Amino acid sequence: MAESEEKLLNDYFQRIDVEAEEIPDVKLDAAIRKGMQQGSHKRFSFRKRYAVVALAVLAIALLIIVPWAHQMANPVRAQLPPKSWGSLSYLDPLFLII
Amino acid sequence: MRESKGEDKTSMEHIINDEMEIVATDEDIFYELVAEQKRKLYSIAYSYLRNEADSLEVLQEATCRAWIKRKSLKDSERFAPWLTRILINCCNDELKRRKRNAVTEAARSDVGIMEMKSDRRLDMEQALEGVKPKYRQVLVLKYYKDMTLAEIAEVLDKPEGTVKTWLNKGLKQLRDRMKRKGDLFYG
Secondary structure (H helix, E strand, O other): OHHHHHHHHHHHHHHHHHHHOOOOHHHHHHHHHHHHHHHHHHHHHHHHHHHHHHHHHHHHHHHHHHHHHHHHHOOOOOOOOOOOOOOOOOOOHHHHHO | OHHHHHHHHHHHHHHHHHHHHHHOOHHHHHHHHHHHHHHHHHHHHHHHHOOHHHHHHHHHHHHHHHHHOHHHOOOHHHHHHHHHHHHHHHHHHHHHHHHHOHHHHHHHHHOOOHHHOOHHHHHHHHHHHHOOHHHHHHHHHHHHOOOOHHHHHHHHOOOHHHHHHHHHHHHHHHHHHHHHHHHHHHO
């Protein structure tokens, strides 16, 4: 039984092969060239997209890092009200203790 | 003296060959490799799609995918089976796309083509279309490209035992479909 399927398949593919052989080399070569061009273009656009995303991430990171680094370098001192020592003088006993 | 001349000649040949290798770009080498397989690839695509324009398009798409992923191929000696696998994947993608647009495709195939094909051929085409893609690819490579099970296993990157199972299952599915068609038409 399997033999008949095999024979039918062989016959079928032989006819397909005859049809496929009709294609001229020029068309096949053109398809290969176009495929390579398409591949180069796709790869380039992928790289471009990758570069744009990388730049965007870098820009966002810089926007966060730069102000933070600036803040770390020059910490804002707490705005405390000036302390009043009153009428403390050199001769006060409290001053001498300090 | 004559020996030294011979040595000079071979060393010159080496230098020329090396230079030619440097001059030949990545693109040229890739093109040559694909061009060596072009008829085989096209015929496989044609056996799936049975249409010149679609087969050429699939060949183009396979070349495109292979060109993009060419650096992922570690062993250059496996280029041919690797490219064939890419092409079969492209064919399967195209068949999936056709299935999605089944109505339009059916309408298109009804025009003109039907009357040119024999009943027997149409039966086989329809039966093959009903076979699972993974079984069908084995049938194509075995009965169309006359590949051995080992060669098919290399192309599909599967163990030989799996390929043998797929071949038997594919034949069984094909037989069932042909039988069902026979029952349908001839009682």
